[in-house]
Amino acid sequence: MGQGGRVPVVAGSNVGLTSPTEPIVSPAAEAIVAEAMRDDTDLPLYVAADGGLTDVAGALLIEPRIAGRLTLVWIGGPEHAGAAAPPGAAAVE
Numbered sequence: 001m002g003q004g005g006r007v008p009v010v011a012g013s014n015v016g017l018t019s020p021t022e023p024i025v026s027p028a029a030e031a032i033v034a035e036a037m038r039d040d041t042d043l044p045l046y047v048a049a050d051g052g053l054t055d056v057a058g059a060l061l062i063e064p065r066i067a068g069r070l071t072l073v074w075i076g077g078p079e080h081a082g083a084a085a086p087p088g089a090a091a092v093e
Contacts, residue, residue, distance in 0.1 A: 010026075010028045011026060012027075013028070016052065017054055017058070024058045028058075029059040030059075032066065033066055036065075036069040037065070045069060046070070046072075047073065048075070049072060049074045050076065053072075
């Protein structure tokens with residue numbers, strides 16, 4: 001796409017949260033906080049997540065004020081009734 005080096009790629013957590021009050025601080029969670037707290041732009045922030053939400057949850061625990069400063073677009077959740085689930089899929093995501 002010719003965008004090499006223009007969009008930062010940062011590592012997310014390799015483990016899930018172990019507490020609902022303690023964040024897992026990862027480069028991805030810190031990047032979400034930094035982008036959400038910018039004050040040099042009026043552009044909306046959309047965070048697209050595919051799968052686990054550990055880094056978004058971590059970012060919210062690090063800085064709760066980001067909740068009103070971004071829109072989360074999550075591709076995940078359980079299958080629709082009657083849809084074929086992939087082999088080995090958990091009943092609850």
